[in-house]
Amino acid sequence: MTGLLKLVDVTRLFGGLRAIQGVSLDVHEGEIVGLIGPNGAGKTTLINVVTGVHRANHGQVYFRGADITRAPPHRIASLGIARTFQIVQPFPKMTVGENIAAGALFAGGADSVAAATEAARELAERVGLADVFGAPANTLTLARRKRLELAKGLAMRPKLLFLDEVNAGLNPVEIDDALALIRTVAASGVTIVLVEHLMKVVMSVSTRIVVLHHGQLIAEGEPQKVVREARVAEAYLGKRYAAALGGN
Ligand SMILES: Nc1ncnc2c1ncn2[C@@H]1O[C@H](COP(=O)(O)OP(=O)(O)O)[C@@H](O)[C@H]1O
Numbered sequence: 001m002t003g004l005l006k007l008v009d010v011t012r013l014f015g016g017l018r019a020i021q022g023v024s025l026d027v028h029e030g031e032i033v034g035l036i037g038p039n040g041a042g043k044t045t046l047i048n049v050v051t052g053v054h055r056a057n058h059g060q061v062y063f064r065g066a067d068i069t070r071a072p073p074h075r076i077a078s079l080g081i082a083r084t085f086q087i088v089q090p091f092p093k094m095t096v097g098e099n100i101a102a103g104a105l106f107a108g109g110a111d112s113v114a115a116a117t118e119a120a121r122e123l124a125e126r127v128g129l130a131d132v133f134g135a136p137a138n139t140l141t142l143a144r145r146k147r148l149e150l151a152k153g154l155a156m157r158p159k160l161l162f163l164d165e166v167n168a169g170l171n172p173v174e175i176d177d178a179l180a181l182i183r184t185v186a187a188s189g190v191t192i193v194l195v196e197h198l199m200k201v202v203m204s205v206s207t208r209i210v211v212l213h214h215g216q217l218i219a220e221g222e223p224q225k226v227v228r229e230a231r232v233a234e235a236y237l238g239k240r241y242a243a244a245l246g247g248n
């Protein structure tokens with residue numbers, strides 16, 4: 001497997017709080033990495049550090065061998081890293097099509113407005129938003145806003161895509177649809193890091209699971225193996241679950 005993203009001993013502080021702490025992690029081409037951990041574990045911060053929203057206080061981030069630790073967000077995006085936001089934030093008054101096209105222009109995925117609009121049309125089709133292409137983004141349901149987030153990310157033509165709780169708030173049918181979409185995106189050659197609360201989803205789609213707890217990476221590996229580890233079950237599911245699982 002080819003190394004795509006590498007974090008070496010990365011720490012990010014907010015005042016006295018260590019949001020992530022000494023995290024080292026490799027993501028390889030073709031993986032779907034499930035990034036899990038309780039609220040406040042540092043999952044979104046990790047994405048923010050990789051995408052240049054927040055700088056690491058310590059440690060290095062490499063993408064395809066290049067040091068991007070101090071690179072600004074637009075450069076990181078143009079190198080091929082995209083992300084969705086946990087709190088969906090489309091440009092509310094712009095149309096669905098314009099939102100997606102903006103993603104294409106931001107990361108240099110398209111070099112003209114016409115090309116960006118054309119790419120946006122194809123992506124809207126792909127994520128099931130073709131019928132609302134001309135509608136203002138703020139008229140969409142939550143499930144469709146989540147799809148719009150995904151389309152904006154894909155418009156950047158990423159090699160690596162972070163999905164931050166794209167299934168939160170969706171009903172079971174919408175989640176199944178979203179999962180099918182994630183699998184299609186992965187099959188098209190995009191490596192994915194998926195932050196997700198629903199264990200069922202993480203277990204069904206991830207090729208590897210990484211667990212953060214209090215900013216530290218406490219376990220990683222093949223999904224079945226990771227969930228059986230008692231300390232993961234404790235951190236993530238609570239002590240009673242851990243006891244019920246009889247983890248080792
Ligand atoms: N911009 C910020 N300023 C101050 N504290 C922050 C900021 N972003 C995150 N934190 C804190 O860092 C910790 C990790 O947060 P976060 O990365 O959002 O966790 P998760 O996504 O795993 O729920 C939390 O204690 C959170 O309050």
Ligand SMILES: [Mg+2]
Nearest residue numbers: 043044045086
């Ligand atoms: Mg988060």
